[in-house]
Every structure is written in structure tokens, then in C-alpha cells.
Amino acid sequence: MQVTIDSTRLSDSSCATKDAVRCTNCNLRELCLPQDMTPDDVQRVNALVTARRRVKKGESLQRAGEPFKSLYAVRSGSFKTCIATEDGRNQVTGFKMSGEIIGLDGISTNVHIIDVIALEDSEVCAIPFSRLEEASREIAGLQKQFHRIMSREIVGEQGAMVLLGSMRAEERVATFLVSLSRRFRARGYSATEFHLRMTREEIGSYLGLKLETVSRVMSRFHETGLISINQKHVVILDADGLKDVASPSTAGN
Amino acid sequence: MQVTIDSTRLSDSSCATKDAVRCTNCNLRELCLPQDMTPDDVQRVNALVTARRRVKKGESLQRAGEPFKSLYAVRSGSFKTCIATEDGRNQVTGFKMSGEIIGLDGISTNVHIIDVIALEDSEVCAIPFSRLEEASREIAGLQKQFHRIMSREIVGEQGAMVLLGSMRAEERVATFLVSLSRRFRARGYSATEFHLRMTREEIGSYLGLKLETVSRVMSRFHETGLISINQKHVVILDADGLKDVASPSTAGN
DNA sequence: CGGCGCCCTTGATGTGCATCAAGGGTCTTG
DNA sequence: CAAGACCCTTGATGCACATCAAGGGCGCCG
Numbered sequence: 019m020q021v022t023i024d025s026t027r028l029s030d031s032s033c034a035t036k037d038a039v040r041c042t043n044c045n046l047r048e049l050c051l052p053q054d055m056t057p058d059d060v061q062r063v064n065a066l067v068t069a070r071r072r073v074k075k076g077e078s079l080q081r082a083g084e085p086f087k088s089l090y091a092v093r094s095g096s097f098k099t100c101i102a103t104e105d106g107r108n109q110v111t112g113f114k115m116s117g118e119i120i121g122l123d124g125i126s127t128n129v130h131i132i133d134v135i136a137l138e139d140s141e142v143c144a145i146p147f148s149r150l151e152e153a154s155r156e157i158a159g160l161q162k163q164f165h166r167i168m169s170r171e172i173v174g175e176q177g178a179m180v181l182l183g184s185m186r187a188e189e190r191v192a193t194f195l196v197s198l199s200r201r202f203r204a205r206g207y208s209a210t211e212f213h214l215r216m217t218r219e220e221i222g223s224y225l226g227l228k229l230e231t232v233s234r235v236m237s238r239f240h241e242t243g244l245i246s247i248n249q250k251h252v253v254i255l256d257a258d259g260l261k262d263v264a265s266p267s268t269a270g271n
Numbered sequence: 272m273q274v275t276i277d278s279t280r281l282s283d284s285s286c287a288t289k290d291a292v293r294c295t296n297c298n299l300r301e302l303c304l305p306q307d308m309t310p311d312d313v314q315r316v317n318a319l320v321t322a323r324r325r326v327k328k329g330e331s332l333q334r335a336g337e338p339f340k341s342l343y344a345v346r347s348g349s350f351k352t353c354i355a356t357e358d359g360r361n362q363v364t365g366f367k368m369s370g371e372i373i374g375l376d377g378i379s380t381n382v383h384i385i386d387v388i389a390l391e392d393s394e395v396c397a398i399p400f401s402r403l404e405e406a407s408r409e410i411a412g413l414q415k416q417f418h419r420i421m422s423r424e425i426v427g428e429q430g431a432m433v434l435l436g437s438m439r440a441e442e443r444v445a446t447f448l449v450s451l452s453r454r455f456r457a458r459g460y461s462a463t464e465f466h467l468r469m470t471r472e473e474i475g476s477y478l479g480l481k482l483e484t485v486s487r488v489m490s491r492f493h494e495t496g497l498i499s500i501n502q503k504h505v506v507i508l509d510a511d512g513l514k515d516v517a518s519p520s521t522a523g524n
Numbered sequence: 525c526g527g528c529g530c531c532c533t534t535g536a537t538g539t540g541c542a543t544c545a546a547g548g549g550t551c552t553t554g
Numbered sequence: 555c556a557a558g559a560c561c562c563t564t565g566a567t568g569c570a571c572a573t574c575a576a577g578g579g580c581g582c583c584g
Contacts, residue, residue, distance in 0.1 A: 101429050105518040109433050123429065125422035132429065151415070155408045162404070168421040169378035175428035176354055176376065176385065180362050182435035183479035187571065218532065226436035228572055233533055249532070249579080265358040440541065471562065481542055486563055502550080502562070531580085538573070549562075554555105 040064060049117030049204065050091050051145070051167065055159045063160060066153055067091075067143045079120065079134040079142060086124025088144045092116045095140020096215050098224075100133045110223040112178070113137070113216060115201055119167050121147075137215040182226045190225040191235040192263035195245065199254055210257065214250040239263075293317060302370030302457060303344050304398070304420065308412045316413060319406055320344075320396045332373065332387040332395060339377025341397045345369045348393020349468050353386045353476075363476040365431070366390070366469060368454055372420050374400075390468040435479045443478040444488040445516035448498065452507055463510065467503040492516075 041052045041064040052060040070093065073079050079090060082102060097114040111132070114120055124130045125147065154161035181190055203209035214221075218229040225232065239245045244260050246253040254260060294305045294317040305313040323346065326332050332343060335355060350367040364385065367373055377383045378400065407414035434443055456462035467474075471482040478485065492498045497513050499506040507513060 101433055103433060103518060107433065107437050109437050111429050111432050122422055123426050126419050126426055131426060151411070151418070155411065155414060158404070158408065161408060165404070165421075166379050168418075168425070169375055172421070172424050172428065173376050173379055173384060175425065175432065176364050178432055179364050179428065179435060180354055180356060180360065182432060183362050183476070184360050217530090223436070229532080230534085230573085231571060234571095237533070265356060470560090482562080483543085483564085484541060487541095490563070525584105527582100527584090529580105529582085531578105533578080534576090536573100536575080538571105540570100540572090541568105542570090543566100543568075545564100545566080547563085547565105550560085552559080553557090 041067070044093070045206075046091075046093065046117040051119065051160075051163060053163055053166075055163065059157050059159045062153060062157055066145050066149050068146055068149075069144045071142050071144055073097075073136040073140050073142065075136050075138050075140075077136055079136065079140075080124075080130050080132070082131050082133050084130050086121065086128045086130055086147065088146050089119055089121040089150065090134075090142040090144055092118050092120065093141040093143050096137045097134050097140060098137055098216060098220055100135065100223075101131065102133065108223075110216075110220050112174075112224070116205055119171075122168060122171055137220075187225075187227055187231050187235050188238070188263055189266070190227060191221075191232060191239070192244075192260050193265075194221065194225055195239075195252070195254065196257075196261055196264050199257070210254045212252055214252060294320070297346070298459075299344075299346065299370040304372065304413075304416060306416055306419075308416060312410050312412045315406060315410055319398050319402050321399055321402075322397045324395050324397055326350075326389040326393050326395065328389050328391050328393075330389055332389065332393075333377075333383050333385070335384050335386050337383050339374065339381045339383055339400065341399050342372055342374040342403065343387075343395040343397055345371050345373065346394040346396050349390045350387050350393060351390055351469060351473055351477075353388065354384065355386065361476075363469075363473050365427075366477070369458055372424075375421060375424055390473075440478075440480055440484050440488050441491070441516055442519070443480060444474075444485060444492070445497075445513050446518075447474065447478060448492075448505070448507065449510075449514055449517050452510070463507040465505055467505060 041047060041050070041060050042057070044050070047053070047060065052063045055063065068088075071079075071090070073095070079097060092114050094116055096116070097120065098110050099112045099114060099120070100108055100110050102108045114134070120134055120142070121130070123132045150160075150164065154164050181193055185193065198212065198214075199209045202212050216224075218232045221227075222229045222232045227235075236245070236247050239260070240247050244254075244256045244263070246255055294300060294303070294313050295310070297303070300306070300313065305316045308316065321341075324332075324343070326348070332350060345367050347369055349369070350373065351363050352365045352367060352373070353361055353363050355361045367387070373387055373395070374383070376385045403413075403417065407417050434446055438446065451465065451467075452462045455465050469477075471485045474480075475482045475485045480488075489498070489500050492513070493500050497507075497509045497516070499508055
């Protein structure tokens with residue numbers, strides 16, 4: 019049961035640009051860059067979006083080493099962000115869903131250091147960074163929102179550090195599932211039943227675990243009745259129980 | 272009109288504010304907020320710094336839950352940043368040295384989520400965030416630099432995630448030492464001989480290891496001649512060797 | 525439709541780091 | 555100077571997760 023992205027279903031089978039790119043009527047407005055802005059300012063943000071870009075499953079939106087030009091707002095679909103170290107390690111550092119901003123890593127040096135790969139056929143709005151900077155000098159609300167987004171990214175990564183640095187495998191997986199659940203709900207999807215877009219290996223990479231461990235932990239959650247899982251189809255049966263596993267000693271969330 | 276202050280050492284033995292706080296003649300200029308800015312803009316940044324604040328060893332600069340008002344630039348000394356989870360876990364998420372900016376976590380929700388504690392008697396420049404936002408709407412160079420700093424923070428945390436997610440204990444400790452070495456050198460200190468300001472436990476917390484493991488790994492590095500370590504005094508004897516341990520398979524960096 | 529490739533699951537075994545434990549060095553303070 | 559509080563080191567043991575290995579489900583494509 020796929021929920022359509024837009025209530026006003028713009029079925030433009032042709033090249034999707036201009037008209038379809040309307041922050042004003044995008045239902046991600048509340049999650050994305052224009053969050054909490056006046057209708058007037060939303061219009062101006064809208065003008066920043068120069069293009070919409072489709073990225074097929076498995077293709078990359080940006081690659082490490084490429085020059086940084088634009089930020090991207092995920093319009094539909096989802097992505098994984100990966101970092102490859104000199105010595106050949108390759109780690110997933112996050113998953114991006116609709117309304118989230120990609121490319122912030124490029125600002126510091128004007129070169130991307132992160133690879134971003136689509137987990138399914140996806141679509142993004144491109145926002146040239148120089149124009150965003152200009153506009154946020156004029157629109158205080160945009161500036162504020164952009165700063166919030168960057169800060170949120172920082173805070174989120176701190177959370178990931180805690181997860182990687184001090185949680186046990188079950189806590190990590192539970193935390194991951196709870197987080198996914200919240201994010202789906204925030205987007206109007208079911209919080210208790212969803213489809214994993216990533217493989218066990220990608221989850222493991224993100225959580226600092228091996229794919230077998232992810233699989234085993236999920237099977238255990240299944241056995242104990244916390245969730246039901248069949249391949250990539252997840253049903254959360256006991257949300258509170260899962261949250262307990264995610265942060266123990268906190269009696270009931 | 273404060274052009275002449277430069278080399279005229281204003282030795283105000285009294286309360287150190289105003290005059291002493293001069294980005295213009297601060298030797299951290301190249302590492303801090305005014306990086307790469309015109310002398311004129313540096314003056315304007317300087318005007319943002321409302322106060323200098325001393326923090327004694329063990330005291331906190333900011334605490335989770337406090338309202339967010341200001342960013343802080345470390346002027347001297349050093350800090351650890353910690354995050355405490357609901358369930359009582361407490362993890363060190365970073366160490367801040369002179370010239371680095373603290374408080375970015377507060378921007379997203381206007382409440383700090385991170386505790387920042389001085390590792391030694393330290394001093395910071397306080398920068399009210401609302402004024403920074405105002406100013407960066409007017410000064411493009413400041414805006415750019417501030418964005419760079421936030422992005423750098425994001426990139427740095429991605430690095431920490433790789434460390435925590437996929438490195439073995441020896442790699443983590445070696446990476447940590449190499450990173451410290453670089454940061455000391457950037458500040459004009461010796462890159463090969465320095466004093467650890469944090470305990471083994473704090474290092475361990477940051478690296479996702481137990482203090483005993485940190486101690487053991489360092490002892491091993493000592494035995495193999497990579498470093499010399501005596502309590503908190505570190506000498507790096509074989510910088511290349513240490514880098515090899517930090518990222519193996521990269522022949523000689 | 526049948527074969528192949530990818531992904532997932534599950535069991536057996538191994539190991540890196542945690543945990544438990546003891547003791548020593550160094551700084552602080554009365 | 556002596557007592558106590560930290561912090562660090564080092565050894566012995568245990569365990570959580572990695573690794574190795576085998577097989578099954580499902581979708582893709584010739």
C-alpha cells in the first residue's frame with residue numbers, strides 16, 4: 019500500500035521541472051527547508067530550487083571527491099550516505115528520507131567527502147548553495163531554518179556516536195527500528211508496519227555490526243514477540259517493549 | 272577606531288573583558304571564527320564577542336537542558352563534550368581545543384543537549400547567537416565561515432562514526448593520538464610531545480573502549496617503540512608507524 | 525520455466541575486548 | 555610527612571559479537 023507523495027498528484031510523465039517543483043504545495047513542506055516559514059518566504063525558497071533530479075536505485079546522487087555545488091532535498095525515495103576511508107573501509111553513516119537535506123558535508127571544503135546512493139528510485143530538489151547563502155542573508159527565517167537543519171544533523175550524529183560507542187547489539191537494532199518508525203510516522207506512513215529499504219549489511223554497517231548479527235537480533239525480536247519480520251517487511255508489535263530494549267532501565271519510555 | 276592596539280600590549284590586570292578580547296590580535300585568529308576574513312570583517316566579528324568567561328577545571332561551560340543563548344570560542348584550555356542518555360549512560364563525544372567553537376548543538380531546539388566540561392582551567396569568548404545571525408546576514412564572509420564551521424563539525428563526527436563503527440582498538444587509539452598531534456601542531460605546539468589533558472576513562476569513553484583497553488594499547492605502543500608514554504606525558508617516536516596503525520593497508524601514508 | 529545471483533537465516537566456532545581484581549604511582553591536604 | 559583520593563597499569567577470566575560455513579527464499583532474465 020503505497021501512499022502517494024502529493025495529494026495533488028502531478029502526473030507529469032515528461033521531464034519534471036519548474037511547475038512540479040512547488041514548495042508551496044509539497045506535502046513535505048513541514049519537514050523540509052521551508053519549515054515554519056511564512057507563505058511569502060516559502061515562495062522565495064521555492065525559487066531557489068533550480069531543478070529536480072531523478073536518481074535510480076543504486077545510482078549515486080553525489081560522490082566523494084566531487085566539487086560541492088548544491089544541496090539536495092529528498093522529495094521521494096530514500097538514500098544511504100557512506101564514507102569510504104583511504105584504507106578501503108566503507109561505512110554507511112546514515113539513511114536519508116523525504117524532506118531531509120543532503121550535501122552539508124561539502125560546505126566545509128567545497129568538495130564532497132560522502133557518497134550518497136539511492137536505495138530505491140528517488141527524486142530530489144537541487145538547491146544551489148551559493149543562492150541559498152544569498153537568500154538566507156535576506157530572509158531571516160530561511161537563515162534560521164538552515165542553521166537548525168545543520169544543527170540537527172550535528173545532534174543526530176552525536177546520537178549515532180552514543181549508539182556506536184556504548185550500546186549493545188540488541189539496543190542498537192531496537193534503537194534503529196524505533197527511529198525508523200518515528201520517521202515513517204512523521205511522513206504520514208504507518209509507524210508500525212513498513213518496508214526496509216536497505217539490506218541487512220547496510221543496517222549492520224550503520225550500526226557497527228555484521229549482517230549476521232543484525233539478522234539474529236531481528237529474529238530474536240521476532241521470537242519474543244516485539245516485532246514480526248519477514249525479509250524486509252517489518253511489523254512492530256510491541257512498540258513500548260522495543261523502546262525498553264532501546265534504552266533499558268528507563269522503565270516504560 | 273582601534274587600529275593602534277595591535278602591538279601595544281594592553282596589560283589590564285583588572286577584569287579581563289572588552290579590551291583584552293580582540294580577535295584582531297588573538298593568535299587563534301587563523302583557527303577560529305574570523306578565519307580567512309578581511310581585517311575589516313574581523314573587527315566586526317570582534318564586536319560580537321560580548322564577554323570572556325573563565326571556566327575552572329571540572330566546571331561546566333554549558334549543561335544539557337539549559338537554554339541556548341551563546342556560542343563559545345575556546346580561547347585557552349580545553350574541554351570535553353559529553354552526552355548523557357535518559358538511561359544513565361554518559362559518553363564523551365569530543366574534545367575541544369583553543370579556537371574551536373562550542374554550542375552548535377543548541378541551535379536546533381534552543382536547548383543544549385550536550386554537557387561541556389573544562390579539562391583544565393580555561394577561557395572562552397562568548398558570542399550571543401542572535402547577534403551572530405544578524406551579523407552573518409550582513410557579512411558574507413562571516414556567514415561563509417560560520418557555515419564552514421558547522422559543516423566541519425558534521426564531517427568530523429562522520430569520522431568519529433567510522434572510528435566507532437569499524438575500527439579495532441589499536442586503530443582507534445592510534446587515530447586518536449594522530450589527531451591530537453595534528454591539532455597541537457596547528458596551534459603551534461609540538462606535534463610529537465604533549466600532555467594528555469583527559470583521563471584514560473575519558474579517552475575510552477570517546478573511543479568506545481574501556482579505560483583498561485586504552486591503557487593496554489598505549490602500553491603496547493610503548494613496547495613496540497611507536498610512542499613513549501608515562502602517565503599523561505606522550506612522546507610520539509614513530510609518527511609514520513602510528514599512522515600506519517591508524518589506517519592500515521595504506522602503505523606509508 | 526529454469527537457472528543464477530542476491531539476500532537472508534541459522535548453526536558452530538573463534539577472538540577481541542570487557543570485566544573482575546590487585547597493586548602501584550602521584551598529587552592533595554591536614 | 556603521612557593518609558587518602560585518583561588515576562594508571564597489568565594479569566586472569568568471561569562473554570558478546572565476529573567469523574566461517576551451509577542452505578533456503580525470492581526476483582530477474584535468458
